[in-house]
Amino acid sequence: MTRIAINGAAGRMGRELVIACQRNESLELAAAFEAPGSDAVGQDAGRLATGEDAGVAIASADDRDASAFDVLVDFTRPEPCLSAIDDCVAGGAAIVIGTTGFDAQQMKSIDKAAGQIVVVMAPNFSAGVNLTLKLLETAAKALGDSVDIEVVEAHHRHKVDAPSGTALRIGEVLADATGRNLDDCAVYARHGHTGERERGTIGFQTIRGGDIVGEHTVLFAGDGERLEITHKASSRQTFASGAMRAAAWAADKPAGRYDMNDVLGLGKD
Numbered sequence: 001m002t003r004i005a006i007n008g009a010a011g012r013m014g015r016e017l018v019i020a021c022q023r024n025e026s027l028e029l030a031a032a033f034e035a036p037g038s039d040a041v042g043q044d045a046g047r048l049a050t051g052e053d054a055g056v057a058i059a060s061a062d063d064r065d066a067s068a069f070d071v072l073v074d075f076t077r078p079e080p081c082l083s084a085i086d087d088c089v090a091g092g093a094a095i096v097i098g099t100t101g102f103d104a105q106q107m108k109s110i111d112k113a114a115g116q117i118v119v120v121m122a123p124n125f126s127a128g129v130n131l132t133l134k135l136l137e138t139a140a141k142a143l144g145d146s147v148d149i150e151v152v153e154a155h156h157r158h159k160v161d162a163p164s165g166t167a168l169r170i171g172e173v174l175a176d177a178t179g180r181n182l183d184d185c186a187v188y189a190r191h192g193h194t195g196e197r198e199r200g201t202i203g204f205q206t207i208r209g210g211d212i213v214g215e216h217t218v219l220f221a222g223d224g225e226r227l228e229i230t231h232k233a234s235s236r237q238t239f240a241s242g243a244m245r246a247a248a249w250a251a252d253k254p255a256g257r258y259d260m261n262d263v264l265g266l267g268k269d
């Protein structure tokens with residue numbers, strides 16, 4: 001059995017991860033962590049997630065001992081995730097990262113850690129989104145510069161980063177497929193007298209509201225026709241079960257940086 005630890009166990013995704021871990025027969029919930037000082041510290045991780053005890057008390061992230069688990073699954077925020085990575089490097093554990101919103105410097109730290117431990121990182125652990133990335137690559141290669149490309153994403157009111165990590169990954173896939181550099185062609189906001197749209201740009205539109213779990217649409221808008229490719233998540237369990245699949249996969253891999261394509265055997269984007 002692979003011993004799993006969940007960081008941010010009381011969060012929206014943390015509670016779903018506890019459930020997904022309990023449903024996966026190859027995994028054992030070995031530890032759970034929350035922010036130091038959180039009301040959740042000391043509570044049973046299962047009771048918070050399902051109302052039934054799992055026999056695992058949530059501990060403070062300050063007290064983490066990574067020799068007590070094989071794989072840590074982190075869906076928190078960039079800073080607590082980086083602390084968790086340090087602990088995993090110290091204890092030789094693997095890490096599955098679902099957290100989004102890292103800056104370029106933070107990404108370098110993650111790459112450095114992947115020289116020492118297994119790091120599986122994906123902005124979206126649903127199988128459907130990762131398949132969607134393949135469809136988008138095919139569409140972008142076929143349609144190329146003959147269309148205007150816009151990425152529209154919608155999430156719940158509590159989400160703190162924008163555009164979503166998935167939307168940014170979609171942007172990278174579209175840019176690579178059309179021979180562009182996303183840093184040069186992304187348009188993240190429009191307001192006022194913007195002038196006409198430039199053909200080579202990739203636009204991003206962000207919607208935040210209510211309890212939307214996560215929706216991504218790419219518009220390939222041409223003259224006389226428009227192709228739209230959409231993925232809609234209706235339950236966070238799709239992300240959680242994907243992350244647990246990644247954790248089981250990670251357990252016997254050599255150190256390195258991996259993504260969901262590796263886990264699903266889809267090949268590189």
Ligand SMILES: NC(=O)C1=CN([C@@H]2O[C@H](COP(=O)(O)OP(=O)(O)OC[C@H]3O[C@@H](n4cnc5c(N)ncnc54)[C@H](OP(=O)(O)O)[C@@H]3O)[C@@H](O)[C@H]2O)C=CC1
Nearest residue numbers: 008011012013034035061075076080098100123124125239
């Ligand atoms: N890759 C994927 O498939 C998906 C990724 N995500 C990403 O996962 C992340 C979390 O999302 P969500 O669950 O909605 O967010 P939540 O805010 O509900 O959960 C984050 C949890 O982390 C806790 N936390 C904060 N600081 C620490 C710390 N130092 N140590 C341990 N835990 C800490 C928070 O506690 P407190 O509230 O007390 O601060 C909270 O319980 C986001 O970046 C989101 O974009 C989400 C869904 C799918």
Ligand SMILES: O=C(O)C1=N[C@H](C(=O)O)C[C@H](O)C1
Nearest residue numbers: 100123124159164165166214
């Ligand atoms: O914060 C969320 O909820 C989600 N975040 C991820 C992202 O930023 O892409 C994935 C998912 O869409 C839900």
